[in-house]
Amino acid sequence: MWDISETQKIGAAVAAFGGVLIFLGVLLFFDAGLIAIGNILLIGGGVAFHGINNTGRFFAQRRRIPGAICFFVGVAVVFLKWPIIGMLIELFGFINLFADFFPYLISILRRLPLIGTILNAPGLRTLVDRITSGATSPV
Structure with missing residues (x-):
């Protein structure tokens, strides 16, 4: 189906483990150490999965630079032991x-059995459509 290299498989596993560590860090009352290690693994896994050039191009796009700056400043703030502010x-x-x-x-979520029923509820559908109206939808 998809031809995924060994580096991409390892990158996906490392990124997933980083996500798990971030989740555990949040569950353990914003443990700065777990969140910091999770951030490192998540970013490193993403770079290993997509490649350094594609990752660099993604973050360096003109419209994404403010988001990239906020994201990496947040990572730095977590490293400075301010996990709640850094995560925000x-x-x-x-x-x-x-x-x-x-x-x-x-x-994609609207096509899932339980979640789709909830997202297609009349009031919630209008709200979700209004929130995501800034970008184009594939459907």
């Missing part, structure tokens, strides 16, 4: 970086 800054940067992908994600 990272979240803002993440939303700015990946806002173009949200309509695609919503269209």
